[in-house]
Amino acid sequence: MMIEDEELRLLYKTSSEEHLQKLESDLMILEKNPQDTAALEEFLREAHTLKGDSRMLGLDDIEMLVHHLEDSMEGIKAGQSEITPELCDRLYQGIDAINQLSRNAVTGESIEVNTSAVLAYLMGSSEQVPAMETSEADLFADDDDLFDTQSVLDDGEADLFDDPLADSEADLFGDDDDLFDTQSVPDDGEADLFDDDLSDNSAANLVENVPLVASPQVQISTPPSPPLVAAAGTERNYKIDTIRVEPQKLDALMTQASELTVTKLRISQQITEIEQILALWSGWGREDKTILSDIEQAVDPEVLLPLKQYLHSTEQRVNSLGNLIVNLRTRANEDINSLGIISDRLETGINGLRQLPLATVFNIYPRMVRDLARQQGKEIELIIEGGDTKADKQILEEIKDPLLHLIRNAIDHGIETPAERIAQGKSSTATLTLRGYQTGSSIGIEISDDGRGLNLDRISQTAIKRKVHTEAEISMMSEAEIQSLIFASGFSTRTEITELSGRGVGLDVVRANVERLKGAIQVTSVPGNGCKFQVRLNTSLATTKVLIVELVHTLYALPLEFIQTMITLTSQDIYEIEGKTTITFEDRPLSVTPLDRLLQLPRPETEEVKNYLSCIVLQVGSNRFGVIVDDLVDQQDVVLKPQSKLLKRVPNIAGATILGNGSVCMVLNPTDLIHSFRNGSWQNAVATVETAVAKNRLLLVEDSIIIRTQMQRLLKGAGYEVTIAENGLLGLQQVQNQGFDIILSDVEMPQMSGLEMTKAIRQNSNYDRLPIVLITTLASPEDKRRGKDAGANAYLTKGDFDQQLLFETLEQLIYVRN
Amino acid sequence: MPKIKVLLVEDSAVAINIYEKMLNSSRHIEVVGKAANGKEGLDLALKLKPDVICTDLQMPQMDGIEFTKQVMAQYPTPILVLSNSVQKTDTERIYEAMQAGAVDVMAKPQTALGGNSESMQNELIVKIRVLSTKKVSLIPLK
Numbered sequence: 012m013m014i015e016d017e018e019l020r021l022l023y024k025t026s027s028e029e030h031l032q033k034l035e036s037d038l039m040i041l042e043k044n045p046q047d048t049a050a051l052e053e054f055l056r057e058a059h060t061l062k063g064d065s066r067m068l069g070l071d072d073i074e075m076l077v078h079h080l081e082d083s084m085e086g087i088k089a090g091q092s093e094i095t096p097e098l099c100d101r102l103y104q105g106i107d108a109i110n111q112l113s114r115n116a117v118t119g120e121s122i123e124v125n126t127s128a129v130l131a132y133l134m135g136s137s138e139q140v141p142a143m144e145t146s147e148a149d150l151f152a153d154d155d156d157l158f159d160t161q162s163v164l165d166d167g168e169a170d171l172f173d174d175p176l177a178d179s180e181a182d183l184f185g186d187d188d189d190l191f192d193t194q195s196v197p198d199d200g201e202a203d204l205f206d207d208d209l210s211d212n213s214a215a216n217l218v219e220n221v222p223l224v225a226s227p228q229v230q231i232s233t234p235p236s237p238p239l240v241a242a243a244g245t246e247r248n249y250k251i252d253t254i255r256v257e258p259q260k261l262d263a264l265m266t267q268a269s270e271l272t273v274t275k276l277r278i279s280q281q282i283t284e285i286e287q288i289l290a291l292w293s294g295w296g297r298e299d300k301t302i303l304s305d306i307e308q309a310v311d312p313e314v315l316l317p318l319k320q321y322l323h324s325t326e327q328r329v330n331s332l333g334n335l336i337v338n339l340r341t342r343a344n345e346d347i348n349s350l351g352i353i354s355d356r357l358e359t360g361i362n363g364l365r366q367l368p369l370a371t372v373f374n375i376y377p378r379m380v381r382d383l384a385r386q387q388g389k390e391i392e393l394i395i396e397g398g399d400t401k402a403d404k405q406i407l408e409e410i411k412d413p414l415l416h417l418i419r420n421a422i423d424h425g426i427e428t429p430a431e432r433i434a435q436g437k438s439s440t441a442t443l444t445l446r447g448y449q450t451g452s453s454i455g456i457e458i459s460d461d462g463r464g465l466n467l468d469r470i471s472q473t474a475i476k477r478k479v480h481t482e483a484e485i486s487m488m489s490e491a492e493i494q495s496l497i498f499a500s501g502f503s504t505r506t507e508i509t510e511l512s513g514r515g516v517g518l519d520v521v522r523a524n525v526e527r528l529k530g531a532i533q534v535t536s537v538p539g540n541g542c543k544f545q546v547r548l549n550t551s552l553a554t555t556k557v558l559i560v561e562l563v564h565t566l567y568a569l570p571l572e573f574i575q576t577m578i579t580l581t582s583q584d585i586y587e588i589e590g591k592t593t594i595t596f597e598d599r600p601l602s603v604t605p606l607d608r609l610l611q612l613p614r615p616e617t618e619e620v621k622n623y624l625s626c627i628v629l630q631v632g633s634n635r636f637g638v639i640v641d642d643l644v645d646q647q648d649v650v651l652k653p654q655s656k657l658l659k660r661v662p663n664i665a666g667a668t669i670l671g672n673g674s675v676c677m678v679l680n681p682t683d684l685i686h687s688f689r690n691g692s693w694q695n696a697v698a699t700v701e702t703a704v705a706k707n708r709l710l711l712v713e714d715s716i717i718i719r720t721q722m723q724r725l726l727k728g729a730g731y732e733v734t735i736a737e738n739g740l741l742g743l744q745q746v747q748n749q750g751f752d753i754i755l756s757d758v759e760m761p762q763m764s765g766l767e768m769t770k771a772i773r774q775n776s777n778y779d780r781l782p783i784v785l786i787t788t789l790a791s792p793e794d795k796r797r798g799k800d801a802g803a804n805a806y807l808t809k810g811d812f813d814q815q816l817l818f819e820t821l822e823q824l825i826y827v828r829n
Numbered sequence: 830m831p832k833i834k835v836l837l838v839e840d841s842a843v844a845i846n847i848y849e850k851m852l853n854s855s856r857h858i859e860v861v862g863k864a865a866n867g868k869e870g871l872d873l874a875l876k877l878k879p880d881v882i883c884t885d886l887q888m889p890q891m892d893g894i895e896f897t898k899q900v901m902a903q904y905p906t907p908i909l910v911l912s913n914s915v916q917k918t919d920t921e922r923i924y925e926a927m928q929a930g931a932v933d934v935m936a937k938p939q940t941a942l943g944g945n946s947e948s949m950q951n952e953l954i955v956k957i958r959v960l961s962t963k964k965v966s967l968i969p970l971k
Contacts, residue, residue, distance in 0.1 A: 025842075056889070063844065066937065
């Protein structure tokens with residue numbers, strides 16, 4: 012039975028799911044608060060529409076069942092019956108059956124719902140619902156309508172109906188009076204037979220062979236098999252239909268959006284160029300024009316006229332050029348601003364597209380909790396908070412089962428029966444709280460109950476029995492550590508297998524599922540006073556949370572999921588064990604190493620020693636180690652761009668990302684790092700680094716302390732070994748004392764200027780090949796010529812000082828020298 | 830001959846889709862508008878000036894009866910009520926709709942799993958063609 016027309020099939024799928032969801036939630040409301048007329052009205056409206064749709068599509072079974080739901084509720088509305096838990100049970104079962112039937116109509120999947128039997132079960136409520144009047148006309152149009160309520164119900168009734176009406180077109184238009192005849196259901200508990208062809212065995216079949224969808228054993232939301240597996244198979248298909256875009260496409264959009272950010276930065280750099288043009292232009296306008304009047308006096312004005320005209324028109328053109336540039340700058344500024352705003356909005360917008368409220372998942376639990384509570388005879392109030400917290404669609408879909416399992420566990424293992432609770436002085440109704448909340452850029456989901464809590468002794472015993480840990484190991488453990496043993500593989504404190512929560516396969520699988528979503532799970536429990544599970548998840552799978560660290564003046568990112576903690580060390584904290592630098596962390600020795608050594612990065616040696624060291628404790632699987640970095644910069648969500656496919660494998664690097672300022676940042680791979688840490692004894696690494704990169708020795712001659720400090724830092728960063736001299740004389744002494752690869756000098760200095768020093772150095776033929784770079788504010792061609800005459804190899808002006816140019820010049824000169 | 834312009838007012842997307850399929854099979858009829866409730870329907874009726882309006886009774890915001898009253902008062906158009914019509918309350922409401930000015934009623938067509946059901950389709954088309962020839966007069970709101 013599948014709807015033939017594809018368009019209608021999709022429409023029906025969406026609308027019926029919606030209607031059923033509402034029916035169920037309305038029923039939940041009504042069960043708690045029978046006076047809620049708004050819910051009652053909505054229930055009726057939803058049922059009515061669903062019935063109409065089903066009827067139009069010829070889905071008779073569904074129509075029949077929905078009709079009955081509607082009827083029951085009409086009876087309640089009319090005050091002819093009351094909402095009882097039993098009635099609700101029946102109605103829920105009816106909704107479940109309809110759910111299955113509609114899935115069959117949409118997917119064509121075969122299902123095992125015996126509509127007649129379900130209907131019979133629903134009819135069990137008939138004594139509360141005498142408002143059956145017109146319904147039988149439609150409901151029992153099938154020829155095998157044979158209902159044995161006794162098979163399902165305890166009340167001992169056996170009502171057998173058959174359709175007394177030949178005309179199943181129960182509509183107004185072909186009507187005769189009997190359509191609206193009352194064919195009320197007998198309420199005297201006797202078996203009524205409306206048809207003769209009833210045979211005993213057909214009734215028996217119904218009971219024995221036909222799996223009743225309504226019976227608790229196959230109750231839809233409580234499969235008896237291990238829940239995590241069974242949930243996917245037998246439970247109603249959980250889907251969020253609002254998004255119809257493949258997530259990959261959104262990811263691609265995300266990547267593009269971040270590229271846009273980079274482009275935006277590059278465009279704003281062009282503003283700087285425009286500013287330069289503008290500066291050039293305004294300088295041009297101010298140029299000295301007296302030269303013309305000087306010539307005018309010397310030359311015949313007549314001869315000069317064409318030249319004057321030419322100059323005049325040039326002047327005008329320069330002016331209009333200037334205006335154009337000014338306009339260009341204004342417009343470019345505006346455009347960059349709006350581009351910035353738009354690209355920001357795009358990025359957040361695309362991010363938001365994948366996000367849905369947690370309520371989409373939370374909504375499915377109330378029903379389950381209710382059913383479980385009833386089956387186990389427990390009284391539970393489920394409190395849901397923070398359903399509007401948003402998370403990635405995929406996270407929502409995948410967190411559904413782990414949460415389901417945790418809730419089940421809480422009900423099955425945690426929450427006591429009312430009697431037990433009263434004996435312990437608790438209120439008979441247990442509280443189960445499901446709470447979603449946002450913390451920074453991650454979300455948390457908490458499931459807490461006020462049940463019996465975790466039993467530490469039992470956990471310890473089980474862990475020993477299952478050989479998860481030895482007794483000695485456990486005696487060393489803290490309470491929290493023992494509690495978290497329940498997440499260990501194959502661990503369950505419950506010896507018998509209960510029908511409901513499966514076989515305790517749960518918690519290790521739950522943990523694995525949560526970790527697959529880059530999340531973490533934690534348990535805290537006060538024995539006798541409940542238990543709280545906290546799940547922490549990223550809101551988005553598209554981005555990775557990283558810690559940005561600085562290392563030798565470069566930023567690197569470390570994925571947060573591997574970072575256990577960050578600590579500050581002083582040099583006293585570090586000692587050696589078996590030749591390894593070690594610290595004491597959480598009362599245990601922990602090996603530490605500078606991250607730059609691990610990455611084999613060259614580090615200038617002259618750097619000052621810090622008073623404290625920033626150490627990041629990384630945890631990869633069960634391995635822990637510390638890495639020391641120069642600085643902790645920031646924590647961010649970044650879009651990880653994998654390496655080019657041309658690169659097969661880059662050790663220690665997981666990929667790259669583009670930071671907010673547009674710079675590229677390498678994302679490190681902690682799994683590789685631990686490998687590097689173990690295999691490459693880092694002392695060797697240091698040795699190779701030293702031989703590989705012999706540093707160039709540079710003499711910096713500069714009298715201004717500010718410029719000197721800045722330059723020194725800059726040059727060290729670029730890998731030079733820097734020696735300082737405060738004036739030309741001292742510089743000359745340094746040159747005579749030790750060998751340098753290059754000299755970088757200011758020109759104007761007390762005692763001896765840069766020019767004098769250069770001349771002095773050049774007088775000694777030993778230093779013929781020693782490159783000297785002069786750097787000065789004196790920028791006239793005359794100055795440059797003088798510098799060159801003195802013997803300098805390059806002459807840079809401070810006005811347009813450009814690091815890049817400086818480094819290039821230095822490198823080039825050193826290269827030429829060698 | 831110009832096509833008969835039909836406006837559909839119905840809150841179920843499934844039903845709308847079925848009507849549309851049925852009506853589009855006729856070369857005399859054109860579905861010019863679709864509204865999910867009486868309120869939207871009224872706006873569209875005034876804007877599109879359809880020849881015939883098909884409406885459901887039970888709808889959110891403005892139901893079919895109020896909608897019929899409004900249409901008859903503002904832009905009298907032959908109205909065909911398409912009803913679920915299985916329950917007693919429905920019959921009462923149909924009389925109410927007729928009183929408000931609806932010209933005809935018909936049960937919502939049934940299909941076999943959304944497939945073609947010609948007799949229903951013909952019935953609907955014929956009804957609409959007949960209705961399009963009817964003149965209806967203004968019924969002021971009370």
